[in-house]
Amino acid sequence: MTGTSPSGVRLGIDLGGTKIEIIALDTTGHTLYQTRTPTPKHTDTQQQYQHILNTIQSLVGDCENHLKQKNLPVGIGMPGAVSLKTGLVKNANTTCLIGRNFNSDLNETLNRKVALENDANCFALSEATDGAGQQQPCVFGVILGTGVGGGIVVNKKVFIGANAIAGEWGHNPMPWINDKDLPKQTCYCGQHGCIETYLSGPGFEKQSHMQLNTNLTCQELFTQRHASASAGLAYTLYVERLAKALASVINVLDPNIIVLGGGLSNIDTLYEDIPKRWGKYIFSDEVNTKLVKNQFGDSSGVRGAAWLTKV
Numbered sequence: 001m002t003g004t005s006p007s008g009v010r011l012g013i014d015l016g017g018t019k020i021e022i023i024a025l026d027t028t029g030h031t032l033y034q035t036r037t038p039t040p041k042h043t044d045t046q047q048q049y050q051h052i053l054n055t056i057q058s059l060v061g062d063c064e065n066h067l068k069q070k071n072l073p074v075g076i077g078m079p080g081a082v083s084l085k086t087g088l089v090k091n092a093n094t095t096c097l098i099g100r101n102f103n104s105d106l107n108e109t110l111n112r113k114v115a116l117e118n119d120a121n122c123f124a125l126s127e128a129t130d131g132a133g134q135q136q137p138c139v140f141g142v143i144l145g146t147g148v149g150g151g152i153v154v155n156k157k158v159f160i161g162a163n164a165i166a167g168e169w170g171h172n173p174m175p176w177i178n179d180k181d182l183p184k185q186t187c188y189c190g191q192h193g194c195i196e197t198y199l200s201g202p203g204f205e206k207q208s209h210m211q212l213n214t215n216l217t218c219q220e221l222f223t224q225r226h227a228s229a230s231a232g233l234a235y236t237l238y239v240e241r242l243a244k245a246l247a248s249v250i251n252v253l254d255p256n257i258i259v260l261g262g263g264l265s266n267i268d269t270l271y272e273d274i275p276k277r278w279g280k281y282i283f284s285d286e287v288n289t290k291l292v293k294n295q296f297g298d299s300s301g302v303r304g305a306a307w308l309t310k311v
Contacts, residue, residue, distance in 0.1 A: 011063060012306025013056060013076045014119065015039070017094055017146075020052070022059040023302045024067060029130045033063050034299075045096040052096070053109045060110055075115040075308030076106065077122035077301050081164045091165075093147065115308035119143075120167060121158045122304030123294070124151030127259040129307045131295035136256040140167070140249060141294075144242075145262030148196040148203075152253065158308075170196035174241060175248040176281060181241065183210060195245045199238070201263060208234040222267055243274045247281035250289050257290045261300055265293055 008027035013020065021036035037059065040051035056076070064070055080092025082103060089097040106114040117125075124133075124141025133139035133153075143149040148170030152159040159166050173193050174181055184193035185206060197203040205218040214221065214230045225235040246258060260270070271291055279287050294300050 007069060009067065009069060009072055010306045010309040011060060011072050011074045012122075012302045012304070012308070013059065013074065014122070014302035014305055015052065015056070015076060015078045015094065016119070016301075017079060020055055020059065021299075021302045022063055023299070023306055024063055024072070025303065025306045029303070033066050034302075035059070035062075039094070048096040049100060052094075053105060056106070057109050071112055073115070073309035074106075074110060074112065075117070075122075075305040077117055077119040077305040077308075078102065079119050081118050082116060084162075084164050091168075115305075117158060117305070117308055118149075118151065118164075119301050120149035121151035121153075121160075122302075122308065123261050123300045124153045124167070124259070124304065125156075125158050125307050126296055126300040126304030127261075127294055128153035128156055129304070129310075131300060131303075132259045132292045133257045136290075138253070138255045138257075140253060140255040140258045142169075142246075142258060142260050142265075143262040144199060144201075144260060144264035146201055148200050150249075152255075169245065169249055170194060170200070172245075172248070174198055174245060176244050180237060185210070195241075198241045199245060199264075204234070204238055204264075208237075211237075218264075222264075239270065239273045240277055242270065243277035244281055246274065246291070247278040250278070250287070251281075251283050255289055257292060259292055259294050261294045268293070 010025055012023045018039055019036045020039050024033040040055055042048035079094050080089045080097055083090045087101055088099050089102050092098050103116045120143050124139055127133045127141055128139040137155055139153045141151045150167035150169045152167045171189050171194050174195050185197035186192050187194040187197050198207055201218040208214045208221055212230045221231045221234045224231040275291055296303055
């Protein structure tokens with residue numbers, strides 16, 4: 001954990017597959033500075049990795065120059081996790097990070113101790129700190145985008161877990177599977193029928209192609225659900241699967257609130273349709289868990305990274 005600055009200003013960085021974003025927050029969560037730049041690409045993984053470090057260094061330098069402050073605490077969210085066994089990055093979608101001691105390299109590059117955490121955990125922390133879940137003791141943050149991820153925050157502290165994989169519900173199998181969920185897709189993790197293969201944008205699109213013989217994109221499947229019978233059926237199946245998958249989380253974690261993020265969180269009808277369906281799968285005579293949309297959109301991750309530095 002980084003220390004606090006005399007001014008209370010903290011920096012957050014969201015390292016994504018397409019962009020790297022930086023934000024500066026004051027003690028109240030007010031944004032003092034925010035910008036983003038494309039994530040460097042290179043065919044050589046070592047070169048790409050070094051370019052990413054250099055870009056982060058440049059973003060921090062520009063931000064501190066703008067604020068006329070130095071050595072501000074920095075939190076960074078990344079698409080992966082740090083192995084508790086080796087200290088090296090694992091499970092990263094930005095594959096050049098895998099097997100690297102990213103934390104140590106960041107500390108050296110920025111000449112300070114950096115708080116490093118999974119991007120889904122940063123999203124959950126943002127929404128639990130001053131977002132849609134700020135009044136709730138247990139928040140489950142969900143990412144529904146090109147992948148499916150999650151983070152758990154209890155009393156405004158990220159729950160990491162014994163293996164640094166807490167919240168990784170996307171690589172559990174789809175629960176209560178039936179003929180309507182066949183055929184199963186092969187997931188990049190090596191398993192079949194993972195939640196991510198049904199509920200991510202690409203997974204939903206591919207499943208609909210396989211099962212319903214549609215030729216619609218993910219976005220078209222949602223926007224045309226009232227005009228197209230196949231898109232309407234695809235939407236119905238998506239809602240049922242998401243209801244089942246979230247019910248399995250509620251049965252284990254029993255969170256006070258579930259906050260959806262990622263591109264598919266913008267489908268507003270999900271917040272009404274899913275709670276109508278998940279009750280039959282939840283082992284309780286009532287369901288008090290709330291399902292809500294995120295407050296800060298695609299800035300939740302970078303805000304949560306900044307809140308990592310809060311002692």
